[in-house]
Amino acid sequence: MFDTMTVTKIFGGLCGALLVFLLGKFAADMIYYGGGHGEEAAQGYMIATDSGDDGGAQEESGPSFEEVYASADAGKGERVFNKCKACHNVDGTDTTGPHLDGVVGRPVDSVEGYAYSGALEKVADVWTPENLSGFLENPAGFAPGTKMGFAGLSKIEDRANVIAYLDSLGS
Structure with a gap:
């Protein structure tokens, strides 16, 4: 029932499926983290808002x-x-x-x-x-x-x- 070729095909299929899953994980990490090794990546999302036209900086001479x-x-x-x-x-x-x-x-x-x-x-x-x-x-x-x-x-x-x-x- 199981000859050498059948066992080899099953093993090859499992290895191929593992390879597909690993490549999928790699692609998802590149999309989520933005790529780059050694960079510290935060897991979260930035909420964009209207920040006005002052560029986010307060002038030193402004009121306290x-x-x-x-x-x-x-x-x-x-x-x-x-x-x-x-x-x-x-x-x-x-x-x-x-x-x-x-x-x-x-x-x-x-x-x-x-x-x-x-x-x-x-x-x-x-x-x-x-x-x-x-x-x-x-x-x-x-x-x-x-x-x-x-x-x-x-x-x-x-x-x-x-x-x-x-x-x-x-x-």
């Missing part, structure tokens, strides 16, 4: 965050928060990201049931307006290794308005 935050408009912040709604709720329920109602003054990584990366605990203890501003400006720069793939809010006014809106929600 405290000055801008003192005159922040929660109504404008609610409109800017629309960029955040893809991943965050303000009704106490978690989605891709943790809920943000009551975030101002709350300890970092403190929402029950949400699996944090642990990167935030290394840079801050409490979500003060200043910490939130630094994080919202450049999440990956503020807390390297964070799970948040958002590009950030480059305008200091947008950050202050969003934080004022979140602060107006309370806990």
